[in-house]
Amino acid sequence: MKLDAWIALTQEQMPARRWMHTQGVRQSATELAERYGADPEQADLAALLHDYCKFWPIERQVEAYQMYGLPGELLAYDPQLLHGPLAAEVARRELGIADEAVLDAIRWHTSGRERMTLLDKIVCLADYIEPGRDFPEVARMRELSLTSLELSLLAGFDSTIRFLLDKGKIVYPLTLAARNSLVDELRSGSNNITDRS
Ligand code: DGI
Ligand code: FE
Ligand code: FE
Secondary structure: OOHHHHHHHHHHOOOHHHHHHHHHHHHHHHHHHHHHOOOHHHHHHHHHHOOOOOOOOHHHHHHHHHHOOOOHHHHHOOHHHOHHHHHHHHHHHHOOOOOHHHHHHHHOOOOOOOOOOHHHHHHHHHHHHOOOOOOOOHHHHHHHHOOOHHHHHHHHHHHHHHHHHHOOOOOOHHHHHHHHHHHHHHHHHHHHHHHHO
């Protein structure tokens, strides 16, 4: 299978509005890849497939998730968290995607994870700041994204965590770990600068 087939199949999985979002994430991910020295083709492919299963009914997502033997621990949290890991598995098994870096960026795009790779960060951030997104922090995140992937993504995780807290929802521990890991990375980065001065 080639890009054209993946594009056609992805579009079939979702309503027009979500397809617009996907196209926006492809654009933002490609731009971020060019800015930060990642492979734009990997970024584009991960962005294309990141929400592949998002609009499947939740029962279908859970069924496929279990059929593929994915880690059951996630099933105790918000079902919104399933579509990333599920899309990575579907991409590998049904679409023939073998690039583990692309699969990881798809898998972790919602929750994040500790020590995110450059490609993980790009796809996760592009999902927040694509042109169709509109939420209070997005303008600041877009501005930050021009100079620091990490600061911009940290603002994104902070806003998601704040949103979940305000709604009285459970925060998936990996999201907190992803957020803390970014703080750590930023801290050791600035320490390095201090060390050199
Ligand atoms: O699929 P998208 O809508 O493009 O965006 P996404 O994959 O980042 O999904 C985010 C949704 O997941 C958002 O509505 C909040 C919800 N969610 C529920 N619990 C958690 C969570 N998101 C994160 N990052 N961590 C959680 O614990
Ligand atoms: Fe998503
Ligand atoms: Fe998305």
